[in-house]
Each structure stands twice: as C-alpha cells, then as structure tokens.
Amino acid sequence: MSTEASGSARDRRLLAVERVTKRFATRDGPIIAVEDVSFAVAPGEFVSIIGPSGCGKSTLFNIIGGLIGDYDGRVTVAGEPVTGTHPAIGMVFQEESTFPWRNVLDNVAFPLEIAGMAKEERLARAEKFISMVGLSGFERRLPAELSGGMRQRVALARTLASEPRILLMDEPFAALDEQTRLLLGDKVLQIQQALAQTTLLITHNLTEAVQLSDRVLVMSYRPGRLKRSVEVRLPHPRDSEVVSSDAFGQHVAEIWQDLREEASRGIQDDEARMLERGRRR
Amino acid sequence: MKPGIGLASRAGAAVFGLVSIVATVALVELLIRVGIVNRFIVPLPSQILAAIPRIIVEENVLHRFWQTTQEIVWASLLLAFFGVGAGALLHRVPLLRAACENWVGALAAAPIVLMYPLFLVIFGRSATTIVMIGFAAGLAPVILKTVEGLAATRQVLIDVGRSFRLSPAQLFWRILLPAALPSVFVGLKLGLIFAMINIVGVEFLINFGGLGQLINELAERYDLPATYGAILFVILASVVFFEAAERLERWLRRAD
Numbered sequence A: 001m002s003t004e005a006s007g008s009a010r011d012r013r014l015l016a017v018e019r020v021t022k023r024f025a026t027r028d029g030p031i032i033a034v035e036d037v038s039f040a041v042a043p044g045e046f047v048s049i050i051g052p053s054g055c056g057k058s059t060l061f062n063i064i065g066g067l068i069g070d071y072d073g074r075v076t077v078a079g080e081p082v083t084g085t086h087p088a089i090g091m092v093f094q095e096e097s098t099f100p101w102r103n104v105l106d107n108v109a110f111p112l113e114i115a116g117m118a119k120e121e122r123l124a125r126a127e128k129f130i131s132m133v134g135l136s137g138f139e140r141r142l143p144a145e146l147s148g149g150m151r152q153r154v155a156l157a158r159t160l161a162s163e164p165r166i167l168l169m170d171e172p173f174a175a176l177d178e179q180t181r182l183l184l185g186d187k188v189l190q191i192q193q194a195l196a197q198t199t200l201l202i203t204h205n206l207t208e209a210v211q212l213s214d215r216v217l218v219m220s221y222r223p224g225r226l227k228r229s230v231e232v233r234l235p236h237p238r239d240s241e242v243v244s245s246d247a248f249g250q251h252v253a254e255i256w257q258d259l260r261e262e263a264s265r266g267i268q269d270d271e272a273r274m275l276e277r278g279r280r281r
Numbered sequence B: 001m002k003p004g005i006g007l008a009s010r011a012g013a014a015v016f017g018l019v020s021i022v023a024t025v026a027l028v029e030l031l032i033r034v035g036i037v038n039r040f041i042v043p044l045p046s047q048i049l050a051a052i053p054r055i056i057v058e059e060n061v062l063h064r065f066w067q068t069t070q071e072i073v074w075a076s077l078l079l080a081f082f083g084v085g086a087g088a089l090l091h092r093v094p095l096l097r098a099a100c101e102n103w104v105g106a107l108a109a110a111p112i113v114l115m116y117p118l119f120l121v122i123f124g125r126s127a128t129t130i131v132m133i134g135f136a137a138g139l140a141p142v143i144l145k146t147v148e149g150l151a152a153t154r155q156v157l158i159d160v161g162r163s164f165r166l167s168p169a170q171l172f173w174r175i176l177l178p179a180a181l182p183s184v185f186v187g188l189k190l191g192l193i194f195a196m197i198n199i200v201g202v203e204f205l206i207n208f209g210g211l212g213q214l215i216n217e218l219a220e221r222y223d224l225p226a227t228y229g230a231i232l233f234v235i236l237a238s239v240v241f242f243e244a245a246e247r248l249e250r251w252l253r254r255a256d
Helices: A057-065 A103-112 A119-132 A148-161 A179-196 A207-212 A242-243 A246-280 B008-033 B043-056 B061-092 B094-109 B110-123 B126-151 B156-165 B166-205 B213-222 B224-255
Strands: A016-024 A029-041 A046-050 A072-077 A089-094 A166-170 A196-202 A217-220 A226-231
Touching: A016 A057, A029 A057, A029 A226, A046 A057, A046 A207, A057 A166, A057 A196, A072 B126, A103 A119, A103 A148, A103 B166, A119 A148, A148 A166, A166 A217, A166 B094, A179 A207, A179 A242, A179 B156, A196 A207, A196 B156, A207 A226, A207 A242, A207 B156, A217 A246, A226 A246, A242 A246, B008 B043, B008 B110, B043 B061, B043 B224, B061 B094, B061 B126, B061 B166, B061 B213, B094 B224, B110 B126, B110 B166, B126 B166, B166 B213, B166 B224, B213 B224
Parallel strands: A046 A196, A046 A217, A089 A166, A166 A196
Antiparallel strands: A016 A029, A016 A072, A217 A226
C-alpha cells in the first residue's frame, strides 16, 4: 500500500519520495526492504517515520541521504532529483559518529572547513551551533571526554553547521536512556522551531515521534510500506511536558494500534526464522 | 567520561621506571661480584659506565651514533612514504590486497638480513646498502598495519564524510588516515624496531658505518665494557626514535 502525505505537504514539497522500492540480494533470495514508498515533507515541517525493527527505516534513511543509489523510484529536493549525497540534506546517524581525533569545536567546524570557509569565521559559526545544542564550555573537549548524549549533540551541531535545508536523522537518541532522550527531544524541538528546520526523523520510539513531529508516518513490517500518515495536533511551541497531556496519550494510542500489529508480525517473523535456522543446523 | 592519567601519576610512573632500572643494574652488579654471573662474559655495570667516557673520546662514539641515526632516519622516511603508501594502495584495490597480503605477511617473517650479499652487489659497501636493508626489513608491518587501520575505520565515519560530499582524496586525508593513525603508528614503530635491528646488524656484518661497526671492532678486541657501552648507545637511539614517533603521532592527531 502506498500512502501519500496529505494537506499542505502535498502542495509545498521540499522533499519528495516517490514510489521508492529497494531489494537486497541475500543467500536466501531477494528481500524487499522497502516497497512503493511515497511521501513528501513541506518546508519547516517535522515528520517522523516510525516502524518496527526490520521494516526498512534505515534503508529509507540511506536512500534519501543518497548513500544507497541502486533503487527504484525517485527522491527529489525542491523538484531536483537526488542522485548521491545532496548538499541540501544533512544527516545525523544512529551510531556515534563524532571524529574521535577532533575536539568538539573542530568536529562542529568540519563541514565548514571542507567548504573552504576562513578559520575565524568557521570557528565563530561552530561556536554558535555548539551553544545552540547546549555544549558551551566543552569546545576543547575530545569526544572520549563526553557522555553519549553530549556526543550526539556534537553530531547534531556538526550537521546543523552545514546549514542543510533538510535535516535527516536516523534514531539519533536510540542508545540513550529515556530521560536523556526526552530532554534531548526538547533541545531538538527548540532548535527546529528556532530555525524552522525541515526535519525528517526515523525512529522506532513512539513517544519521541509524537513529542517531536507535526506528522507521523507509520511503516509496515517487511516489506516496509507506508501504512498510515497521522497528523499530530499538539500545540506549538512544544516541550517534553507535552507527554503528560491527554492529547498526547490519544495520539500515542492511535499510532500504537497500527504499530502493535506490525511489531507483532515482526516478532513472529523473527522467531520463525530463528526456528528455521535451528532446524537447518 | 574517561579519567586521564594525572601529572602526579605520570611522574610516579617515571620514578618507578627509573628505580626499576637502577635496581636491575644493582642486582646484575651483585650477581657478577658474588660470582653467580661470569664476569668474563658479562662485565660489571660499573665498568660499563666507566668505559663510556673512554669510547666517547677514543672511539668517537658520538660520530658513530650520528651515522647510525642518519641511517635510521632515512629508513624511517622510506618506511613512512612507501609503507603507508603501499598499505593505502592495498586498501584501495581489494584485488591487489587479496593477491598480496599473505605475501607481505610472509615477508615480515623473512630473515632479510641474510640477503645482505645481494644488497652489497646492488648498492655496494655503503650506507645505502644499510638503509635499504633496514627499509626492506621494516616494510611488512607498516604495510599490514596501515591496511588493517584503514579497513577498520568505522563505516559511520565514512558515511559522515560522504554526507558532507567529500572527494575520495578528502575522505582519505580527513577521515580514513586520521582514523587509522593509531594502527599506522603501531606498524611504523614495529617497522622501526625491525629497521634498527637490521641497520645495526648489517653495520656489524659488513664492518661499515656507525655503532654496529664500532661494536664489531670492540668485540674483536674483547673490550667487553666498551662493547656493552656502545650497545647502550644503540638503546639510546632506540629510545630517541620511539619518543620521536610518539610525539609525531600526538602532533599529527592534533593537527589532523
């Protein structure tokens, strides 16, 4: 099933994913990771894609980011097809991705250095984004001297420093505890609202998706298809206190109805595959 | 957050190291003096220390030290340039890596020093022969550790580079090489060890050049305290080059 995004997104597309399908060849035959996925993101919109493990979320992240090129369908930014990595798309990865040999300031200044910006200017701009993610005072620290949450904020600041039109994030807080995740969610929201940053977040965390997003796209378990698009009608500006509201609970319950079915299928499929492997041995 | 080693701990480690050396030397002195170790095979440490001013004045050991140092510097430069270069090439071309990696590994175990007559035929009885044998002996670990370090670079760091649209050259110099630097320097230090052993060994064998030749001459005169004194200068060269390699690694990490 292909679900087209609704409302203003359809009218003002900054990012458009059109009928994207990706197959992988494996020893057990081809696997369809994502199938016929279409959606669009409007300028300034915060969209989350949520789905169970193994539904192809990260594959979709890599396709949109231009790291996987061999797929069917089309990804466009402001109507321009994306072939390979695109300067308008900034990526924040799930895995810890700061450069361990560079301090916080030099990590954040990295994309500006690559762009050939003069040292004084790039360091000033890097400091601005370090302050934005709440890490002022840690400029000279190496990543090894920071906590996991702080390192992810460095990675976020580094991507923001390149001033992408679209911020693409793949479960950036997956490895963090729930409290840190909620507080970092606040930080992301503040930044997104301050910069009117168009953002696409890939996540498997329901509360995170509802807390942060204007719209949540629910993916089915393998093959990953878009099952449903849910508008999150929670007031702006938002922070983590929103999680205690009734409206928040209603949204979570609504999305969970769809997600539970897919997550159950995923677990059953995993168990069946484990049994099959055991029998082969 | 990981705690670093404090200044007091570093000073403590240095004092402990020094005390250990002094204690070992004192123990050897004692074992020789009570007759457990034969003094005609191992001279007294006090005699070795007493021989050092003599080999500085009479045997011109500082000039020999400088000659050996120059050979080690040249061999190190060749190792860094060709070893790291070959490692990067093998990493870049998987077919070449699959074809050559085992051969390079075998080269690491080969007693290159025994090929010195061949090097003598090619380069003559000269410092070039010594440098080239040192270079050949140290090449394999530099190549292998460079390949290992580059191949072990985390994919996510490469993806970050790709997301910022780095060119292949930028990706190598800005991400792959800095990420591989610790492993590259392990290879360089191993290569340096092999190179130094072979450089001094070949100086000894062909009776040419720096400290190796001096050790040969002193051993033939059966001047054991002076022989061991000259060996102390070989150890000094080793310490100097290791410290230089450590400092270079730290500087390169900072410089990125």
